[in-house]
Amino acid sequence: xxxxxxxxxxxxxxxxxxxxxxxxVVREAIPTMAEACPRCSTEFLLGSRFCHTCGGRxxxxxxxxxxxxxxxxxxxxxxxxxxxHSLVAGLGKIKIPSWLRYLHFHEIQSWVGxxxxxxxxxxxxxxxxxxxxxxxxxxxxTFVDWQAIQFYxxxxxxxxxxxxxxxxxxxxxSGRDGE
Ligand SMILES: [Zn+2]
Numbered sequence: 001x002x003x004x005x006x007x008x009x010x011x012x013x014x015x016x017x018x019x020x021x022x023x024x025v026v027r028e029a030i031p032t033m034a035e036a037c038p039r040c041s042t043e044f045l046l047g048s049r050f051c052h053t054c055g056g057r058x059x060x061x062x063x064x065x066x067x068x069x070x071x072x073x074x075x076x077x078x079x080x081x082x083x084x085h086s087l088v089a090g091l092g093k094i095k096i097p098s099w100l101r102y103l104h105f106h107e108i109q110s111w112v113g114x115x116x117x118x119x120x121x122x123x124x125x126x127x128x129x130x131x132x133x134x135x136x137x138x139x140x141x142t143f144v145d146w147q148a149i150q151f152y153x154x155x156x157x158x159x160x161x162x163x164x165x166x167x168x169x170x171x172x173x174s175g176r177d178g179e
Contacts, residue, residue: 034061114171121167128160 036043037051038059044051049058109119135153140146 034059114167117170118167121163121170125160125163125167128156128163132156132160 033049034044037054037056039056040051040054042051042053044058050056051058105119109116112119112122114122132153135149135156138145138149138152140149
């Protein structure tokens with residue numbers, strides 16, 4: 001492999017120093033480098049460590065077993081996605097529940113009559129209130145625990161209040177919608 005380093009014309013992708021060439025040649029001896037750039041899918045030049053198109057680093061190639069695993073996983077994933085698609089298609093064929101559209105955000109929005117920001121704040125506030133209620137499920141064994149639970153509850157309720165106030169503030173008066 002030393003003749004590679006002694007070639008008179010240096011290719012642009014080869015470093016001039018023989019030591020570096022040796023290092024690269026040693027690396028090349030183990031065929032573990034990827035064939036194509038994962039970013040721009042350009043084929044790497046022989047011995048290059050970086051992509052000549054996008055400059056991306058040349059990654060290590062996957063080992064055959066890892067490749068097989070990835071292929072198997074991809075197959076499983078494809079099957080899962082296909083199954084999901086057929087399931088959704090089957091459900092769509094069976095019935096499109098008309099009440100389901102009421103769960104859509106815009107339906108709720110038109111129903112409640114709040115602007116988007118206010119509705120989001122409202123939902124956050126409702127979530128905080130439910131958090132405050134869920135804190136009640138915690139059981140306190142000691143007085144310190146009980147105190148901590150009260151603090152949690154107070155914080156959740158404070159957050160809910162803040163969210164509701166934000167919702168009120170974000171709701172523009174109906175007369176100034178053009179703002
Ligand atoms: Zn590239």
